[in-house]
Structures are given as structure tokens and as C-alpha cells.
Amino acid sequence: MSHLATYVGLADHSEQTLASALRSVAEGHAEEADVFHTCHLLAGWSEEHRRRLAPVVERYGEEDVEEPERLHHDGLAQVRSGPVGLLRDLQELYVLGAMVETTWTVVIQGAQGLRDTDLLEVATSCSTQTARQLSWFNTRMKVAAPQALIVAR
Amino acid sequence: MTDRIADLHGVRTPHPRATVWPARVDQYLDDGLGEGDVDRWVQSACLLCSNGCGCDIAVKDGRMVGVRGRAGDVVNHGRLGPKGLYGSTPWASSPDRVTRPLVREDGRLVETDWETAMARVVERSRSSLEERGPLTHGFYTSGQLFLEEYYLQAVIGKAGIGTPHMDGDTRLCTATSAAAFKESFGADGQPGSYTDIEHCDAIFLYGHNMAETQTVLWARVLDRTRADDPPRVVCVDPRRTLVAQEAERTGGVHLRPRVGTNLALMNGLTRELFANGWVDEAWVDAHTLGRDELEETVAAYTPEHVAEICGVPADDLRRAARIFGESQAVLSTVLQGFYQSHQATAASVAVHNLHLLRGMIGRPGAGVLQMNGQPTAQNNRECGADGDLTGFRNWDNPAHVRELADAWNVDPMTIPHWSPPTHAMQIFSYAASGSIDFLWISATNPAVSMPESARIRNILSSDDCFVVVQDLFLTETAELADVVLPAAGWGEKTGCFTNVNRTVHLSEKAVDPPGEARSDYEIFLMYADLMGFTDKDGAPLVRWRRPEEAFESFCSVTRGRPIDYTGLSYEKLRGPTGIPWPVNEAHPEGTDRLYADGVFPTDTEVCETFGHDLVTGAVVTEQEHRAMRPDGRAFLKGAPYSPPHEEPSDDFPMLFTTGRTVFQFHTRTKTGRSSSLDDAAPDAWAEISPVDAERLGIDEGDWVHVTSPRGGIEVRARVGQVIEGAVFAPFHYGRWDPRGVADAEHRLANELTMTVWDPVSKQPYFKTAACRVTRLRGGDGPAPAPTTTASPATDLAPTVGGAETSSRVLDVTPAYPLDPAGGS
Ligand code: SF4
Numbered sequence: 023m024s025h026l027a028t029y030v031g032l033a034d035h036s037e038q039t040l041a042s043a044l045r046s047v048a049e050g051h052a053e054e055a056d057v058f059h060t061c062h063l064l065a066g067w068s069e070e071h072r073r074r075l076a077p078v079v080e081r082y083g084e085e086d087v088e089e090p091e092r093l094h095h096d097g098l099a100q101v102r103s104g105p106v107g108l109l110r111d112l113q114e115l116y117v118l119g120a121m122v123e124t125t126w127t128v129v130i131q132g133a134q135g136l137r138d139t140d141l142l143e144v145a146t147s148c149s150t151q152t153a154r155q156l157s158w159f160n161t162r163m164k165v166a167a168p169q170a171l172i173v174a175r
Numbered sequence: 176m177t178d179r180i181a182d183l184h185g186v187r188t189p190h191p192r193a194t195v196w197p198a199r200v201d202q203y204l205d206d207g208l209g210e211g212d213v214d215r216w217v218q219s220a221c222l223l224c225s226n227g228c229g230c231d232i233a234v235k236d237g238r239m240v241g242v243r244g245r246a247g248d249v250v251n252h253g254r255l256g257p258k259g260l261y262g263s264t265p266w267a268s269s270p271d272r273v274t275r276p277l278v279r280e281d282g283r284l285v286e287t288d289w290e291t292a293m294a295r296v297v298e299r300s301r302s303s304l305e306e307r308g309p310l311t312h313g314f315y316t317s318g319q320l321f322l323e324e325y326y327l328q329a330v331i332g333k334a335g336i337g338t339p340h341m342d343g344d345t346r347l348c349t350a351t352s353a354a355a356f357k358e359s360f361g362a363d364g365q366p367g368s369y370t371d372i373e374h375c376d377a378i379f380l381y382g383h384n385m386a387e388t389q390t391v392l393w394a395r396v397l398d399r400t401r402a403d404d405p406p407r408v409v410c411v412d413p414r415r416t417l418v419a420q421e422a423e424r425t426g427g428v429h430l431r432p433r434v435g436t437n438l439a440l441m442n443g444l445t446r447e448l449f450a451n452g453w454v455d456e457a458w459v460d461a462h463t464l465g466r467d468e469l470e471e472t473v474a475a476y477t478p479e480h481v482a483e484i485c486g487v488p489a490d491d492l493r494r495a496a497r498i499f500g501e502s503q504a505v506l507s508t509v510l511q512g513f514y515q516s517h518q519a520t521a522a523s524v525a526v527h528n529l530h531l532l533r534g535m536i537g538r539p540g541a542g543v544l545q546m547n548g549q550p551t552a553q554n555n556r557e558c559g560a561d562g563d564l565t566g567f568r569n570w571d572n573p574a575h576v577r578e579l580a581d582a583w584n585v586d587p588m589t590i591p592h593w594s595p596p597t598h599a600m601q602i603f604s605y606a607a608s609g610s611i612d613f614l615w616i617s618a619t620n621p622a623v624s625m626p627e628s629a630r631i632r633n634i635l636s637s638d639d640c641f642v643v644v645q646d647l648f649l650t651e652t653a654e655l656a657d658v659v660l661p662a663a664g665w666g667e668k669t670g671c672f673t674n675v676n677r678t679v680h681l682s683e684k685a686v687d688p689p690g691e692a693r694s695d696y697e698i699f700l701m702y703a704d705l706m707g708f709t710d711k712d713g714a715p716l717v718r719w720r721r722p723e724e725a726f727e728s729f730c731s732v733t734r735g736r737p738i739d740y741t742g743l744s745y746e747k748l749r750g751p752t753g754i755p756w757p758v759n760e761a762h763p764e765g766t767d768r769l770y771a772d773g774v775f776p777t778d779t780e781v782c783e784t785f786g787h788d789l790v791t792g793a794v795v796t797e798q799e800h801r802a803m804r805p806d807g808r809a810f811l812k813g814a815p816y817s818p819p820h821e822e823p824s825d826d827f828p829m830l831f832t833t834g835r836t837v838f839q840f841h842t843r844t845k846t847g848r849s850s851s852l853d854d855a856a857p858d859a860w861a862e863i864s865p866v867d868a869e870r871l872g873i874d875e876g877d878w879v880h881v882t883s884p885r886g887g888i889e890v891r892a893r894v895g896q897v898i899e900g901a902v903f904a905p906f907h908y909g910r911w912d913p914r915g916v917a918d919a920e921h922r923l924a925n926e927l928t929m930t931v932w933d934p935v936s937k938q939p940y941f942k943t944a945a946c947r948v949t950r951l952r953g954g955d956g957p958a959p960a961p962t963t964t965a966s967p968a969t970d971l972a973p974t975v976g977g978a979e980t981s982s983r984v985l986d987v988t989p990a991y992p993l994d995p996a997g998g999s
Binding site: 055105158161167168172173 | 611788
């Protein structure tokens with residue numbers, strides 16, 4: 023049980039990290055109107071995921087991670103500026119998002135094993151939304167890349 | 176003799192359901208001229224709204240002196256509206272046409288010759304391409320050019336330069352129409368037909384004030400609603416428009432959702448279909464995908480919940496849903512109230528969903544008309560000057576890109592297709608940040624028409640970006656350009672254009688353009704020649720000279736696509752009527768409606784897009800699309816409602832929304848130069864509700880200051896019938912004025928609007944901004960708003976005063992080849 027609690031905790035933390043990173047990217051690149059609005063929207067999704075997870079956290083407790091954390095993900099301490107900066111920030115959002123998504127994958131497996139239908143429901147629907155966040159990061163990066171790499175001043 | 180300012184829609188010709196719309200020929204000739212004075216009539220179609228009415232241009236002594244409707248044309252059966260009658264020709268001989276090229280010298284525009292002007296353009300274009308490559312180039316075009324001109328522009332941009340930065344002001348008017356079609360049906364293209372009006376038993380107008388935006392089409396509707404067996408009309412609009420009044424009159428409903436809440440309303444209507452068992456399950460099963468997910472998405476939107484969000488009474492919503500659910504053939508039309516508002520694509524797609532759930536598509540009367548704002552917006556989409564790939568091809572499908580590369584004999588790598596085409600707002604944002612430094616604007620006036628005007632003016636006037644503008648007049652945008660090229664307009668050049676209803680018309684040259692003005696086609700051709708663009712084998716990329724050759728080339732690249740022009744030619748279009756595509760061997764006379772067989776172009780190899788997430792705009796990948804196995808089935812796609820980006824606050828407690836008035840078109844470039852039209856709507860105004868007027872101490876005609884966090888306008892107040900808490904302002908009015916009114920600096924509605932757009936269609940939102948209204952001082956009479964349209968104030972004299980026109984109902988209705996009701 024304690025290992026599932028670890029992952030429930032990880033889901034909670036990583037969603038929190040993603041949400042705050044999204045808010046910083048939104049504000050840091052506010053001159054890109056779609057980035058500003060979409061990042062705030064997606065941050066709202068991550069915050070909603072945490073709210074939905076809260077009763078589960080309550081039930082399982084949030085165990086401290088025993089495994090050493092090798093991939094540090096403190097979120098985006100500082101947002102970069104300019105077109106290439108946007109590209110890098112989107113890329114890091116993608117990495118954070120992938121961390122969230124794989125965490126949900128693991129939680130889904132645990133919930134299935136335990137036949138915890140409530141958790142399964144929460145984790146599945148959050149995971150689906152995380153995948154949509156990743157798709158947007160990817161789409162927006164593809165759009166931004168050529169201009170940023172080749173002609174940005 | 177008729178004053179068509181006073182009588183917008185002209186004399187009624189009511190007729191029973193499923194019979195042909197009678198013909199009526201409308202005509203206008205300049206003051207003092209009779210039919211006998213006309214030297215010749217030249218075939219064309221009206222270019223002042225997306226309706227595309229067939230008409231002939233009257234020519235006398237080398238001047239265009241009037242117009243008359245074409246009785247045999249399927250679009251208008253001879254009718255013309257006030258804009259077409261009064262606005263088609265006067266601009267052409269206006270003394271302030273730009274007749275020579277202009278270049279900027281020491282900060283001022285000075286006249287020069289074509290060689291000098293083009294040399295500057297080419298020199299700057301070359302140096303930019305050499306230094307930093309094709310991504311420095313942006314093209315921003317119009318919804319008012321001809322097909323040949325868009326196609327040439329697309330070939331130059333995609334295969335000559337290789338830039339993905341091409342778009343049109345169609346992004347501001349039509350992008351959502353195209354996006355919604357692609358998301359639901361797999362490809363662009365209007366599924367229904369205007370003939371649906373004759374066959375439906377209910378008409379739903381979503382954010383579409385048809386009585387003002389397409390007057391001739393509204394006359395067609397009135398001829399049904401004023402007959403003995405009228406369809407019921409349902410109107411979704413925050414203003415009590417003529418459409419809303421007709422809804423009440425026919426026993427339909429007027430739904431007035433709060434600005435920015437359309438999707439919640441649509442989700443409510445959709446839920447009612449499921450909850451009441453009005454879904455044609457067998458049809459849905461055979462022809463669609465996504466039914467269950469949609470039901471889940473809309474489950475929470477009970478009429479009571481919708482009432483809370485939208486302010487629409489729950490019973491009104493139920494009533495509207497019942498009309499949709501119990502009718503046999505519903506026609507739906509959609510326009511800017513949806514397209515330029517929050518969650519635009521999702522709300523427009525929801526209209527398709529209703530039709531798909533009821534199996535109401537592909538048969539007479541059961542149609543969807545996702546309208547266009549501009550007359551040739553459709554061609555921009557078809558040709559790909561708006562960034563789409565020519566011939567409704569999918570940028571994400573290598574086979575589609577190769578087809579074009581083969582047709583133009585270039586390397587597929589030249590044609591940008593690594594990500595979705597750059598949309599207009601992004602083009603301007605690249606220009607703002609300096610990565611686009613060569614911007615070519617044709618036949619449009621973004622300084623007035625784009626959101627957040629102050630921002631756009633800064634971009635256009637910055638030294639970093641070289642701006643070329645080609646237009647008929649020195650518009651607010653042209654004034655900021657580095658080079659201004661004088662263009663020929665409608666009637667001064669030959670080309671084709673296609674209306675919102677897929678009907679292709681040929682518009683022949685009637686007169687010579689003034690001075691040294693040249694057609695946009697000739698200008699782009701000149702540029703291509705001077706730049707020396709070549710194909711893979713070193714031959715000139717653009718080998719055609721005459722527009723007709725460009726048309727033939729375009730027709731051939733549409734082969735095998737849902738939009739098929741291969742059966743069309745100039746010769747064929749010289750008949751009595753325009754012809755709706757597809758026109759090919761299987762449909763030699765054209766096609767009245769698409770999807771009659773319930774098969775949609777959604778197959779992975781065929782579709783124009785793999786689709787998007789309606790909420791975020793993330794693209795669906797090819798693998799994801801393939802896994803869904805759409806195989807010709809339409810998509811049912813839903814999304815939850817979310818609140819608009821800017822909500823009223825203490826500082827800005829009201830909602831600002833913009834729109835059209837019937838008598839003006841766009842930034843008044845043409846209509847402002849017609850005295851009949853300009854007298855009818857001479858200046859901007861702001862419409863507020865009586866309740867708000869009372870609260871703010873404002874009387875009809877008082878000067879008010881309307882401000883948003885971005886800017887403000889000072890105009891006179893119309894105490895009208897807009898919803899409480901909202902302010903409406905017409906968007907046509909910029910600084911230019913035909914008679915130099917004193918307040919012209921402070922009436923540009925887009926000073927207030929926001930830089931924000933729909934995630935899928937990338938259409939900017941003009942209808943959701945917060946604002947504040949304060950009274951400045953008393954006026955000297957009523958507001959300059961027309962009283963006969965959507966800004967009525969009950970106790971004011973009706974707007975009158977148009978020049979004389981004639982109107983003649985024909986005894987014998989001509990035969991219309993594709994009309995399901997036949998013809999004589
Ligand atoms: S309805 Fe549109 S196309 Fe027809 S005459 Fe009027 S402005 Fe022209």
C-alpha cells in the first residue's frame with residue numbers, strides 16, 4: 023500500500039509543479055496571446071486534477087518518496103524570454119507533463135490491481151487530460167520552432 | 176420606383192413550401208440615366224457581401240453607372256439588396272482613387288512610377304530572402320480578390336518563396352466556418368444550399384443577423400415566412416434584430432444568451448435532443464463517430480444550468496430544442512455572433528452535431544449554412560492564399576503536398592508543410608517581434624479591421640517591417656505603408672469568384688481602371704517575373720499570363736479533391752447562372768448539395784485535416800486519426816463551456832460587442848463613397864439598453880465614452896434593444912470619412928477589442944471584451960444609427976432617402992437547373 027501512496031503523492035506533487043510552471047510560462051510569455059490564455063487554461067486543469075485527487079490522498083496518505091529523485095523537476099524556476107526562450111519553456115512543460123502522465127499511468131495500474139474504482143476513475147480521466155496538455159505543448163512547439171530557430175532576432 | 180434604403184428587402188413574393196422562389200429583377204442606374212442610355216451590360220456578381228448575387232454591370236461612356244440583378248441566377252433570382260444596388264459602382268469613379276504608385280520618402284508617401292515602386296519592393300524582398308530566408312515574408316490578403324489572384328498569390332508564396340506566413344482578412348470573418356466544416360466533415364465546403372430555404376420547416380439562425388448581413392437571402396426567407404405555410408424561425412442573438420422579430424412572429428423563439436456563452440447554450444440544446452429521444456440512432460450509428468462522448472460532454476447542461484450561465488429562460492431553451500427535435504427539415508445558418516465570439520469553433524461544430532444527431536443533412540431543407548463574412552472568402556480558402564493548402568489539401572499529408580509539388584513542378588520541400596499555416600494574428604505578432612520584415616497587404620485595411628487597433632498601427636508603422644499595400648484608396652493602412660500600389664477593382668478586371676454557397680461566377684471586365692492602376696493579378700505577376708521564380712527545371716514558375724490560364728491551372732489542381740472545378744471554364748460560366756461546385760464529369764451542371772449519400776470526406780487519405788482538440792487547438796496526429804477509422808463517417812465533437820477571457824469587473828462592468836450595419840461594408844472603402852448608403856449610416860454609434868441608459872443617465876443621441884482596458888471611442892448613444900449589460904458598436908468606422916466629420920478620430924470599435932483568438936480556427940474574438948460607458952455631453956438629435964435595422968428606437972423617424980431603383984417581379988419564373996423544386 024505504501025508504494026501506491028508514494029505514487030499518489032507523486033501525482034499530486036507533479037501536478038502542482040506543472041500547474042505553477044504553466045502559470046509562470048503564461049505570465050512570462052504574455053505577449054503571445056494564445057500561450058498566455060492556453061497555459062492558464064491548462065494550469066486550471068492540473069489544479070482540478072489535484073482537487074479530484076484530494077480525497078484519495080486523504081485515504082492513502084501521501085508517503086514520502088523513498089527512491090532517490092534523480093530527475094529534478096522543481097518546475098520552471100525562471101521563465102526565459104523571446105522566441106527561443108518560449109521554445110525551451112514549452113519543451114520543459116512537455117517534460118513536466120510527461121512526468122505527470124507516466125505517474126498517472128502507474129497510479130492507474132495500482133488502482134486496477136486494488137480494484138479501487140474511485141481512484142481508477144480519477145486517474146484515468148486526469149491522464150486523458152494530461153495527454154491533451156502534452157499534445158498542445160507539442161503542437162505549439164512545432165508551430166514556434168522554425169521561426170524561432172531560423173529568423174528570430 | 177423604390178427607395179431601397181427605406182425598403183431594405185423590397186417587395187415580397189411569398190410562395191408555398193417546396194415551390195421555386197419567384198424571380199424579381201432589381202436595378203439601379205445613376206441619377207438621370209434610363210435603360211436606353213446604357214451602352215452595354217457586362218456579366219458579373221455582386222462583391223459586397225458573401226451572398227454572391229448574380230448581376231450585370233451597366234456601362235456608359237467607359238464608366239460603370241449601375242447594376243441589375245440576373246433573373247436566371249440560382250443565387251438571387253434577379254434580386255439585389257441596398258449595398259449591391261447603391262454601393263457597387265460609385266466608388267469606382269470617386270476622385271480620391273489611388274491612380275499612381277506611391278513610395279515613402281523622408282517619412283512621406285510620394286507619387287512615383289511603377290518601375291521605381293516595384294524596384295523597391297523587389298530589392299527589399301530579395302535582400303530579406305538572401306539574408307534570412309523565406310520566413311521573413313508575410314502576405315496578408317483579402318476576402319475580396321478573385322480566384323485567379325488568390326491562386327497566383329498561393330503559387331508565389333508557397334512554391335516561389337516558400338513561406339508558410341500567408342493569410343487573409345478572411346481569418347477575421349470566415350475562418351471558423353472553414354474550421355467547423357473540417358472538424359465535423361473532414362473537409363471545407365458548404366454542405367447545404369440556399370434552396371434549403373424553400374424546403375425546410377424550421378430555420379435556426381445562430382449569431383447571424385441575416386436581415387442585415389445578406390439582405391437578398393433574408394428576402395428569400397421572408398418569402399417563405401410570409402407565405403401560408405411558413406417555417407418557424409429560431410434566432411440566437413443578444414440583440415432584438417429583425418430576425419428576432421421574425422422568430423416571434425412565426426411562433427419560433429428568440430434566445431438571447433449573454434455575450435460569450437454560446438457554447439453553453441448549444442450544449443443545452445444538444446442535451447435536450449438526447450434527453451427527449453430526438454436522436455436518429457440508426458442514422459447516427461451508420462454515419463457518425465463520437466455519439467457517446469458527446470452525450471457525456473453535454474450531460475451537465477440541463478436547461479436550468481444553461482439558464483444560469485446564459486441568462487436564457489429554461490423554457491425558451493426547451494422550446495427551441497423541441498422545434499429542432501420535432502421538425503422534419505431544419506436549415507441552420509451561422510455567422511459572426513458565433514465565429515467572433517468565445518469558443519467559436521466548438522459552438523459552430525455544435526450546430527453540425529444537432530444536424531447529424533437528427534440525420535438532417537444532405538437532403539433538401541435539411542442543411543447547414545456556415546456563412547462567410549466576405550464575398551470571396553471562399554476562394555481564399557479554396558486557393559490557399561489563407562495558408563490552407565490549395566484544393567482543400569491536408570498540410571499534414573505528404574501525398575497531398577506531393578500532388579501540389581508535381582502540379583507546380585517544384586520540390587515538395589519548397590512548399591511549407593511542417594506545421595499548420597501561420598494565421599493572421601501570428602503573422603502580425605512575428606512582424607511585431609521583427610522576424611517578419613516584409614509584409615505585403617492586398618485589398619484590406621487591418622489598421623481598422625483587426626483587434627486592438629493601437630497595436631496593429633504600431634506594427635505597421637514600425638521601421639523594422641517593410642510594408643507593401645495595394646488597394647483602391649489610401650486607406651488607414653495604406654497611409655502607413657512603405658510602398659502603395661494602385662489596384663484595379665471589381666468591374667475593372669476579369670476573374671471568377673465563389674460565394675458562400677459554392678456557386679462560382681465569372682466577373683468580366685467592364686471598364687478600364689483609372690490612371691495607372693493595375694489588377695492585383697497583374698501586380699503579383701509583375702512581382703513573380705521580376706523576382707525570377709523558377710520551377711525545378713529552371714523554367715519560370717508562373718507561366719500563365721491571362722487570368723483565364725490561372726483559372727485553368729487551378730481547375731486542374733482540384734481534380735480528385737472534394738472541391739472539384741474540373742468541369743468549369745470561363746466559357747461555361749458565361750451562361751445565365753453561376754454554377755456550384757463540384758462540377759466534373761459526374762456532375763456536369765454542378766451540385767446543389769453535398770453529402771446526399773451520407774458519406775463524408777473523413778477518410779484518413781482524403782481529409783483536409785486530422786482534426787484538433789476543440790478546447791486547446793492541439794492537432795490530432797495521423798496515427799490517432801487512423802486509429803479512429805472514420806472511413807467516411809462524420810465526427811460528433813463536443814467541448815465543455817468555459818467563461819470568456821475578459822469578464823466584466825468593477826472598472827469595466829459591461830460587455831462590449833461589435834457587428835455590422837446593413838448599409839456599410841467593412842471599412843467603408845466602397846460603401847462610404849455611395850451617398851445613399853453613407854447618408855443612411857453616416858457615423859458610428861454605441862447601442863445600449865434602456866435599463867442601462869436610465870442607470871447611467873444617458874438619453875438617445877448623447878455623446879458617450881466607451882472604454883476597455885485597451886482604448887476607447889467617443890460616439891453617440893442609441894438607446895436600442897441590445898441585451899442589458901452589453902454595448903454594441905458597428906466596426907466599419909475608421910478615421911477616414913467622406914465628408915470629414917470632426918469626431919472621426921474616436922470611433923474605431925477595434926480600439927477596444929482584445930488580442931485573443933479561437934484555439935482551432937484562430938479567428939479573433941471581437942465580441943468579448945469588458946467595457947465602461949460614461950456620458951460625456953448631450954447630443955443634438957438622435958444617434959446616427961439607422962432606425963430600420965437592428966438598432967431601432969421606437970419613437971424615431973424611419974431611415975429613408977435612397978436614390979431611386981426599380982424592381983420588377985417576373986411573370987414567368989426562369990428554370991434553375993439544380994433547384995430541387997424545379998422551375999418553369
Ligand atoms: S445581398 Fe450581398 S451580394 Fe447580394 S446584392 Fe446585397 S450585398 Fe450584394
